[in-house]
Amino acid sequence: MVTRIPRHEFRADNAAELMAPIIKSTKDVLDHVETSEDDRYDALSATLTLAKWRCLTDPTAGEFPAWESWVTAMQIGCGLFAAGTATEGTVPCRVGSTGEVKHLPATGPQDYLHAGNWLTSFYLAVICRENDRVNQLAQVPISFRRESGAEFDEYIPSSMSARFVPNASEAYALVSTVSRHHFPTGNAEAGLAVLQRNAQEEIEGLEADSTSLGDALGTRPVGDSKRFDQLWHDDQVLAVRPRPGH
Template sequence: MATTVPRHEYPTDEVPETLDALAETANWILDEFADSPVLRPQALSTALTLAQQHCAVDPQAVKFETWEAWVTAMQTGSALFAAATAPEGGTVTCRIKERERTLPATGPESHLHAGTWVTCFYLAMICRDNDRLRRLAQVPLSLLRESEAVFDEYIYSWVEALQSFWLGRQDVGDKLVAAVDGTSPQALRHADAGLMSQILYPPLILLYRVIRRDPAEFNKALADALRAHKAYWTADMDRAASADGLVALGPLAMACLARDQGITVEVESEYLPKALLEYSWIGEIEY
């Protein structure tokens, strides 16, 4: 029997106008960001916000425009890391929104930190893009550290755990244990305790349940993760009014992984848009 976790109330009266404005901005940024150090940091965040905002009025992601927005966010983030890891002085050609775009090699950039990498990896898991997942799994940890962004050490172990899992390395368990240990209150120096416990930590446990191939415990942890997500995004009015909380990105990515690994997902929620979870749009867009 499925467990249901309803999404929190979100105002939708102005969403159509917001979507139009966001889409116009996102298209402009995508047309200009390749050669613009000013626009590159905005490209992924704008594309992801547009994808999340689509889910305000299309909570199950059944519209093509919603799927296209999620794919575009995935393509944009992956392109940024492809440019960052390209040989100095060279270029890379990346497909974004059905167009081939040429980006110059950038090397490390301040916005390409471990948090951005995790977001991009989640997006590629949701879109089931194995090629982009492989390339992201090969991004050197040193490049993420060179961003000079300030993070607790746990996130680097989490990056390594995801990379090791995807590449089939034997150290995935050790890396995951290190990541979990790094989320303890005693280990934290920078992350807010609520953000850690309700948003950042649950995907680690979900990956553990996938590795253990434990359907019952996975679904229990998934329901708990969505309840924690809901609690975080309803803690105050500003959060509740933010499109960032409409989709539980990390839990959704892990649910997609679990489903593809043969685990039946028995949790239903608008935080896990059904068409994204079930990969209903397969073949509709050339990646």
Template sequence: MIVPRQDYPKNEMAAVVPVMEKSLSESLERIETSHNSRADAVMESLNVALVRTVGDPGAVMLETWESWLLAMQVHSAVFAAAASDLETVTCKIRQEERHLATTGPQPYLNAETWLDAFYLAMICREAARLDMLARIPVSLLRDFGGALDEYTYAWVETLQSFWLRRDDLRTHLIRAVDLSAPEQARVVDAEEMSKLRYPPITMLYRYLRNDLAGFKEALADAVLWHKEYWTADEDRASNILGVVALGPLAIACLAKANGVPVEIESGYLPEALLDFAWRGEFDA
């Protein structure tokens, strides 16, 4: 099955990459001590990865992979700094050891950002960072603030239980499924809940049940709904967040790494990320 990605203005987006990279580099220079720079680096690092993927939909270029790796490093680092009891934590960012002062709760470190961090670590197959993220208390994520639908916390708990192989996985997964029903939406609207938030949950459910046909169908639905959502109007169609189906890609990476065939081709699921084509090329 092939699901083409919508067209983006590749030349225009390629032209802004140097500007975005410069802003990101400036944020990284101050990331050890500045809360504002950390918030900026989180947003900017993911945006750079997405913009690079516009012109490189398969993520086959070295620079594109490096941008995804950097986004993963930044997202993981800020959570490592937030959850530690030490005065500083040492994190590798752009192949440099950075010593980040610990922070405690911060507005930009909510459960939504945690999900992005976890997805990025799954895409990059970073077990140590997944271990760290899976041990961050959900109560701490609630303290980080922000109005979020309750499904978000149930989904976080599901992923944490899955990764740590806890006995309460089934309970959290069922709760996540129930709370991600469109009628449960309070902060996001019903369309976003059904087309963007729910699909990764049902993908994991099918994967855990070893339902290969169901997983294939769930992945296809996830990509099609992602496209439907991000092409519904002109504003969405130009939004950089639609370039990659981040949650479905992460679950697909998990499945493929464990022998489940992924039989869908789409720019929303960059092939080199899905296949982990740069395995062993970098010390993350």
């Protein structure tokens, strides 16, 4: 069962004006993500920021622009880690809905390929129901993320120690560690119950035979069905970088 919690109202009459520079800066980052280390550093945060801004006027991401922006952030996050763990050459990364494929260079560990960005990318893959990308990210070693040099509380990498989360019971174990650090002592059990319920729903979604990216944010996006269909079809071709022996 899905329960929607309404948010408080935001002023949105000037949203287009406010988003214009964010849309432009995100486009600039993506235009140079193949060749610029600085833009690869900014790519996940820039695309995720735009996705959040899109929700100012479309909080359920039911329209195509908001849906596309969340999928783009997911594509970028997964693509960066795929390129980081590649040993040579380039890694194809589909970006957006226009059919464009970015060829990201194999980089090895980088300061932006840390545990925080891995967790963000993992969450994005989960909410977009991208099973292959979830498994791809789960295979990124903790040692690789530590090589970024970024420092996190020890429970962050510990909570990511599983290579994958095949069922709800293991999801509970994963969120148990995290929840006790995020909720005050008095509310730890209540917080854990919420996270467990959410984890069960997410894992059931991953295990279900639902491969449509239209389920990414609830429903098929409204407004451009042809672009959506092409995005879904093409994205399956580049859903995950083949691993040696596969």
